[in-house]
Amino acid sequence: MNETKDIIAAVTACEGADFELQPLRIRLPQDDEVLVKVVATGMCHTDLIVRDQYYPVPLPAVLGHEGSGVIEAVGPNVTDLQVGDHVVLTYGYCGKCAQCNTGNPAYCSEFFGRNFSGADSEGNNAICTHDHQPVHDHFFAQSSFATHALSRENNTVRVTKDVALELLGPLGCGIQTGAGACINALKVTPASSFVTWGAGAVGLSALLAAKLCGASIIIAVDIIESRLELARQLGATHVINSKTQDPVAAIKEITGGGTNFSLESTGRPEILKLGVDSLGILGKIAVVGAPALGTNAEFDVNDLLLGGKTIVGVVEGSSSPKKFIPELVTLYQQGKFPFDKLVKFYEFKDINQAATDSQEGITLKPIIRIA
Numbered sequence: 001m002n003e004t005k006d007i008i009a010a011v012t013a014c015e016g017a018d019f020e021l022q023p024l025r026i027r028l029p030q031d032d033e034v035l036v037k038v039v040a041t042g043m044c045h046t047d048l049i050v051r052d053q054y055y056p057v058p059l060p061a062v063l064g065h066e067g068s069g070v071i072e073a074v075g076p077n078v079t080d081l082q083v084g085d086h087v088v089l090t091y092g093y094c095g096k097c098a099q100c101n102t103g104n105p106a107y108c109s110e111f112f113g114r115n116f117s118g119a120d121s122e123g124n125n126a127i128c129t130h131d132h133q134p135v136h137d138h139f140f141a142q143s144s145f146a147t148h149a150l151s152r153e154n155n156t157v158r159v160t161k162d163v164a165l166e167l168l169g170p171l172g173c174g175i176q177t178g179a180g181a182c183i184n185a186l187k188v189t190p191a192s193s194f195v196t197w198g199a200g201a202v203g204l205s206a207l208l209a210a211k212l213c214g215a216s217i218i219i220a221v222d223i224i225e226s227r228l229e230l231a232r233q234l235g236a237t238h239v240i241n242s243k244t245q246d247p248v249a250a251i252k253e254i255t256g257g258g259t260n261f262s263l264e265s266t267g268r269p270e271i272l273k274l275g276v277d278s279l280g281i282l283g284k285i286a287v288v289g290a291p292a293l294g295t296n297a298e299f300d301v302n303d304l305l306l307g308g309k310t311i312v313g314v315v316e317g318s319s320s321p322k323k324f325i326p327e328l329v330t331l332y333q334q335g336k337f338p339f340d341k342l343v344k345f346y347e348f349k350d351i352n353q354a355a356t357d358s359q360e361g362i363t364l365k366p367i368i369r370i371a
Contacts, residue, residue: 003028005035009062009127009146010351011135015053019145019351024062024135026146027126029075032153036087040345041144042066042170043354043366045200045267046290050116050139051355054292058118061136062127065091065115067144068169069371071156078153086165088157090172090321091115092141095154105154106316115140126150140173145351147370157325163333167340170201170365171325173316175339178205178265180317180324181286182213186261190214193255197275198265199227201342201365202288204234206263208337211235217255221247224361234341242274251278258283258307265289269297276304276311284310288317343367 007026010019029035041064050057057063067089071081081087092114093105100108108114110121118136119125125134127143137143142151159168178201182188194210196203199222210218211234219238220231228239238254240247252258258280264272267289275285276299303309317324331337343365346354354366 004128005148007127007146007148008348009143010064010348011060012051012063013060015059016051019355021348023130024146025128025130026148026150029073029150031075032077033075033150034071034078034081034087034153034156035073036067036069036089036149036151036156037072038067038069038144038147038149038370040068040166040169040370041368042172042174043351043358043368044170044174045358046173048355048359049290055116055290056293057116057139058136061118061139062143062146063139064145064149065089065140065142066169066172066174067142067149068165068172069149070165072148081153081156081158085158086161088159088168088172088325089142089144089149089151090155090157090176090325091316092138092152092155103320104318105320106318111315114138144169145368155321157321159326159329163329166345166367166369167343168329169367170339170343171328172321174201174365175205175328176319176321176324177288177314177317178202178263179209179328179337180319181263181288181314182206182209182261184318184324185286185312185314186263186284188213188215188261191216192260193217193219195219195221195251195259195262195275195278196265197221197263197271198289199224199231200265202265203263204231204342204364205339206265207231207234207236208339210261212331212336215261217259219251219254219259227361227364230341234338248274248278255280257281260284262286263288267291269295272297273299276309279307279309282308284312286312286314288314345369
């Protein structure tokens with residue numbers, strides 16, 4: 001049997017269950033793996049929809065996929081990372097398929113299996129109970145709701161030691177997704193108009209990126225006034241409460257006919273339709289919100305056709321994380337990407353309160369302090 005290390009992890013036992021802190025064991029790294037002592041982990045919408053089985057990851061499982069920490073051990077085939085490095089953990093990808101080899105690892109042909117199967121690519125688990133019962137893991141190739149996480153070298157991103165490590169975990173998924181959708185996928189242009197449908201952590205990360213890209217009209221749409229107020233503080237030129245206004249009519253009036261760029265992060269098909277309807281001629285909308293598998297959406301085909309509109313699905317901000325995450329850290333250090341205004345910290349024992357606050361819209365981006 002492989003040598004193991006004692007850990008504490010938050011286990012999701014069954015559909016909709018609270019996270020439960022349990023003593024478990026994790027094996028030491030092999031091949032190109034690294035063992036990371038987790039400092040903190042962001043909580044993402046995807047953790048919650050997997051807990052609730054919108055995405056059918058097998059349970060019981062250790063979730064968590066926005067980990068940050070310090071490398072404690074490395075496998076024999078690791079070449080560019082070393083013990084003591086500060087790292088952010090991101091999504092898993094094979095590194096060998098056509099998409100990975102052309103700089104598009106977010107669209108890896110093995111993406112779903114490596115991130116949602118509940119095991120490694122060979123079907124094995126690294127985490128077990130003290131009586132040797134396997135626990136589903138490798139969630140986003142990390143399972144970082146734990147004191148220690150195993151990841152592969154290619155989804156472990158070295159970051160500077162000049163920034164508080166506990167802050168950086170959300171760059172591995174949610175913040176990267178919003179910012180990358182604007183910068184990498186939509187390629188928002190100077191003096192353009194941009195709308196974020198949803199002013200949560202992903203939507204407001206996109207707003208910050210749209211501002212970086214030079215958009216001159218930046219509109220946030222939500223139903224929670226506190227989020228809209230924060231959007232104003234972060235650079236929104238206009239905010240729309242879709243409970244009290246017709247958002248499509250308002251966007252067309254503000255932009256003079258429709259927006260150039262838009263991002264849909266709510267995962268609600270009726271909101272996606274509004275997003276498409278509010279695009280201007282040759283407008284482009286990025287879809288990052290994840291509903292239950294099998295969800296369909298509707299739009300007017302002739303409106304799409306005659307307007308030359310584009311709907312693009314975006315995974316993980318279409319980013320190459322080894323490049324993009326350090327760039328976001330640099331922009332944060334320069335005061336140009338203040339994503340720290342989106343977060344609130346919770347202790348590990350309060351992980352269920354973090355989940356509740358996130359679902360109720362009280363907290364945009366919970367970060368769970370592990371160490």
